[in-house]
Amino acid sequence: MIDLYTWSTPNGHKVHIMLEEIGADYVVHPIHIGQGDQFDADFLKISPNNKIPAIVDQDGPNGKPYAVFESGAILMYLADKIDRLLPKDPVKRYDAIQWLMFQMGSIGPMLGQAHHFNKYAPQAIEYAQKRYENEANRLYGVMDRRLGQTRFLAGNDYSIADIATWPWLRSATTQGVNIDDYPNVRRWFEQIGERDNVRAGLQVLADHKTDLTDEQAFENMFGSQQYTKR
Structure with a gap:
């Protein structure tokens, strides 16, 4: 089982699509980036750069939970885990x-x-x-x-x-x-x-939007919140 911490953005969509492509069992945990969820201490333990997406593979290496952040690293990790979409040659x-x-x-x-x-x-x-x-x-x-x-x-x-x-x-x-x-x-x-799996991936959190006309959401995304020492 994969715990997916994400939001509806291009980087989030990468991992949504990947999980659909490999037929993974996963649970979605929305990280509302407009509300500042990405700065939560529990999320920072998984994604120290306070960015989505991140995953926790409950059946990671040696059968232990394993957290992965950075979307490119997640794609490589999942491809190697399932032995698809990243050739061995x-x-x-x-x-x-x-x-x-x-x-x-x-x-x-x-x-x-x-x-x-x-x-x-x-x-x-x-x-x-x-x-x-x-x-x-x-x-x-x-x-x-x-x-x-x-x-x-x-x-x-x-x-x-x-x-x-x-x-x-x-x-x-x-x-x-x-x-x-x-x-x-x-x-x-x-x-x-x-591709059906691409369409399915785009539907993950498709009903969740970040209204950046909201002053607080804009601050969380682009303002001083990004640079607060944690």
Whole structure:
């Protein structure tokens, strides 16, 4: 049994989809990031960086409960546990890991910043908007070239690299991207979106929303609460 601590965000969706893909038994524990649940002392014991998602595998290594934080690490842990979606062959395995790291180091941070400055920043900052929109489009271009050569990001097999990346592309317009400019990305995005397990993963906490027009929610997400010593 997996205890899943999460919220309805791209990083949360990665793990929701993964758990559905591998047919895992899991219990969802909502961490309402607008209300500040991520700063709770009990959650920090599981996720010391106060970010969702995190899991506790009740049947972890040596049969003992084991906590994992950071979405990329969770995907790797689950893939190894079930021996799916991360190949054993060294070349194929590191192809998948490279594209997973591409998501963790570039897609998530850069697209997240584009989304933030275009939607949530208290005032429009043209330099920041253009900076991150340009980088978002560059990254879509990297993916488009890759997906012109292979069916999926890591090759011809669906992997954790695709699971990690796909949720971030659901907000292309807010990122300043016209996905139609990247036909290979669009083909890949639509293909993955048709998977039953992907659709099921998106339904996890789908009725839970964070209203960032609320002053306290905005403070918990982007204000001084993030920087309080704990």
